[in-house]
Amino acid sequence: MLASGGGGATPTSKDSVSSFQTPPTFGYWKIRGLAAACRMMFFYKKQKFIDKSYGEDAKDAWFGKDKPTLAAKNSLINLPYIEDSDSVVTQSNSCLVYLGQKLGVDKPEFFIDNHMALDQTIDLRNDLMKICYGPAGKDFKKALEGHMGGAATHLKKLNSFCHGPYMCGKLMQSADFHVFEMLDQHITMCKEMGVVFDLGAYPKLAGLHATVMSDPELATYFASPFYTKYAFNNAMYANFVGSGYEAAGGKFGPSTTQLIDPSRSGPIKVYYWPFLARGASLVRMLEHTGTDYEYHSDRDVMSKVCSVWDGDADTFAPPVVVDGDIIISQSTAACLYVGKAVGLTPPNFSECKAVQFLMDIVDVFEGGLGKNNEEGPVLKKWLEGDRWRKLLTNLERGIQGPFYFGSEPCCVDFFLAAQVDFRTVTLFSQLKAKLGLDVLAKYPKISGIYAALSGTEAWKTTKPNLGHMKPVDAKIIDSYYS
Secondary structure, eight states, rough: OOOOOOOOOOOOOOTTTOOSSEEEEEESSBBGGGGGHHHHHHTTTTOOEEEEEEEEHHHHHHIIHHHHHHTTTTTTOSSSSSEEETTTEESSHHHHHHHHHHHOOOOGGGGGHHHHHHHHHHHHHHHHHHHSSSSSGGGHHHHHHHHHHHHHHHHHHHHOOOSSTTTSSSSOOHHEEEEHHHHHHHHHHHHHHOOOOOGSHHHHHHHHHHHHHOGGGHHHHTSSSHTTTSBBBBBTOOOOOHHHHHHSSSSSSSOOOOOOOOEEEEEEEEEOOOOOOOOOOHHHHHHHHHHOOEEOHHHHHHSOOGGGGGGSSSSSSSOOOHHHHHHHSSSSHHHHHHHHHHHHHHHHHEOOHHHHHHHHHIIIIIIIGGGGGHHHHHHHHTTSSSSHHHHHHHHHHHOOBBTTTTTTTOOOHHHHHHHHHIIIIIIIIIHHHHHHHOOOTTTTHHHHHHHHTSSSGGOOOOSOEEEEOOOOOOOHHHHHOO
């Protein structure tokens, strides 16, 4: 096991690292900061990775949960970190060098020069952070003007050291990603604050910045929220966050975990009717993970991917998910696909058991309840019958707690929560309000999953603004005891 946490622990031998066998997890604050260069490298090499961006709830999500767990593997643990199977690497430069070797970016002959460039760039960043946080930067424009005088020393050194077009010559190394990010941050800060910064005074660095910015392999990164919407610095404390973050709504928001596939050419597309029902779990997962998506509910548009309306696809009816060349229908299959695509596959996740659980949920809420809620007496017989009790007990038994596969939610949890949400709005709330019946009172794990997920910020909004189907006819509730 490799546990790296600083310059002295950086892997240097060819046997230290190898290409990723499964998508690694990259963890950092929900900002650009020290993470930008690492995220850029993942995109540059089209490497899938699980991004954990810690937000407003970091006290619980990071300090209370993930950090203690990761500390058992690496006592130096801090942000950023890379979790690669049993290996945990931390400290920003070590993460960059580790990725450089894993992804085949860094070449052994440039190791020392690359590392020196990384260290000099950190010196520049450390000076910048003195005004980005704390009282010294409260008048940020004045502080930035003062900082640029000292920054010139770092920039002159880096410019002289740069071989061109990249720091070590013709091949981009891990240091170039961090050099670019620091140049980009200084350019943006000065532009937005009205402070003079002539990058042309450092021609090699100007060339490096332009070359990286125009690299087609990084076009997807530069179009992603990581670059366009994430704050430069921690939005809860910083003196400068950047106009992109503010234009995106200026909300730091909760921590997110999402599987990033840089090879994906566009957003995931969901085709379903203009309300929450069988497509709800898909939208909830995409919102929860902050994954870009499109929602299509026009029948003429849906007909292109639904053979029920003579479309050419082998997907019969909505909901349908389209992700590049992949087209998936059926609510359970679509849920499983989206869950895997956005990284909602926590430790101990079993795909085969997930399929079973998804079908169990369908049996309960659609095959069972859905076929017995048209008349009051029939509904009463069902809800008070042995079959309903056994079905719910079976669901309850399959949940490890607090979620299906343990401490983190997966696609099955969202599918269950969506089904409970639909029935709560259309039926359960009426039963409770009019008759005092709480049909889920004896099933705390099921209720707990619904409460946990429906209580998140992501649950409050959808794109577009989707509502529920209408509640059941009041006559059904009124005749319940007939």
